[in-house]
Amino acid sequence: MNWTQYPVDDERPMTSDHDHKINTLERNLESARETIIELLPKKFHDWIKRSYFNCQTIEDCSKWRSDLTQFVLDNAEIDPNFSYREQRAACPLCGSAGHSPYVEGYQVPDGLQMHLLGEMSARECQVMLHMQRMVIDSVHANQKMYERMAASPSKADRETAQAFALKQLEDQRKKREEQRQAKAAEAAAKRERQIVNLEPHQILGLRAVIAGSDDMLANINTFTLDVLCRMELLKRIKGGRGKQAFQITNDGKRALAMRDEADTRLGKPTLVVDHPSDR
Numbered sequence: 050m051n052w053t054q055y056p057v058d059d060e061r062p063m064t065s066d067h068d069h070k071i072n073t074l075e076r077n078l079e080s081a082r083e084t085i086i087e088l089l090p091k092k093f094h095d096w097i098k099r100s101y102f103n104c105q106t107i108e109d110c111s112k113w114r115s116d117l118t119q120f121v122l123d124n125a126e127i128d129p130n131f132s133y134r135e136q137r138a139a140c141p142l143c144g145s146a147g148h149s150p151y152v153e154g155y156q157v158p159d160g161l162q163m164h165l166l167g168e169m170s171a172r173e174c175q176v177m178l179h180m181q182r183m184v185i186d187s188v189h190a191n192q193k194m195y196e197r198m199a200a201s202p203s204k205a206d207r208e209t210a211q212a213f214a215l216k217q218l219e220d221q222r223k224k225r226e227e228q229r230q231a232k233a234a235e236a237a238a239k240r241e242r243q244i245v246n247l248e249p250h251q252i253l254g255l256r257a258v259i260a261g262s263d264d265m266l267a268n269i270n271t272f273t274l275d276v277l278c279r280m281e282l283l284k285r286i287k288g289g290r291g292k293q294a295f296q297i298t299n300d301g302k303r304a305l306a307m308r309d310e311a312d313t314r315l316g317k318p319t320l321v322v323d324h325p326s327d328r
């Protein structure tokens with residue numbers, strides 16, 4: 050299913066006959082979806098019934114879809130008759146055991162996930178598809194209702210609609226903040242890995258710059274110092290000459306402190322730059 054292009058707006062002129070047909074079809078569709086949910090194994094039926102009223106925005110629907118997928122993957126029953134080498138299961142929602150002529154069931158979790166979400170070339174789970182459409186339709190119906198309430202002569206209706214609009218804005222703000230924090234955490238973790246994985250010659254480069262001795266810096270090539278600069282562990286001061294132009298940054302000091310701490314913990318000797326004059 051194309052997640053972003055559903056539902057397609059209907060722009061046909063509305064007539065009372067047309068409205069009547071639409072109403073009838075909508076009722077039939079609702080009833081068919083209810084029947085699908087009723088026919089599901091109890092744990093999936095209960096999960097869907099319990100959770101889908103919480104979907105008030107499209108962002109909620111997207112999270113609901115991920116959560117339902119995870120719940121299905123966690124609760125898929127592995128059938129040893131399908132394979133003795135890998136974990137395979139029939140789809141717990143639609144009961145399909147796949148369409149491969151060579152093997153039965155979906156490999157869990159990747160194959161089953163592809164079926165549930167219609168990814169790659171997998172045939173999409175029709176039950177999952179209808180559940181997704183159901184929550185999106187419900188969100189659109191709610192939004193239309195609140196739009197009508199916002200224009201209502203009743204003050205109470207307008208206040209309810211305003212509270213809903215504020216909640217939506219707050220949800221969007223929270224989501225943006227969560228995304229920002231997740232990004233920041235990911236960047237911080239990447240930085241930590243970069244610092245922890247510094248090569249011995251890079252650590253020596255940092256030590257030589259801190260010492261500021263020409264003899265020690267003579268052992269470090271400029272390329273190494275440039276790389277450390279690009280990693281923002283060193284910076285180049287304006288007007289400085291040669292390798293003396295490099296200065297350690299706070300992150301560079303932190304990298305050395307972390308390395309010293311790790312070396313002490315592991316009982317390793319601290320890396321020291323040879324002085325050419327000592328040779």
Ligand SMILES: [Zn+2]
Nearest residue numbers: 140142143174
């Ligand atoms: Zn299925």
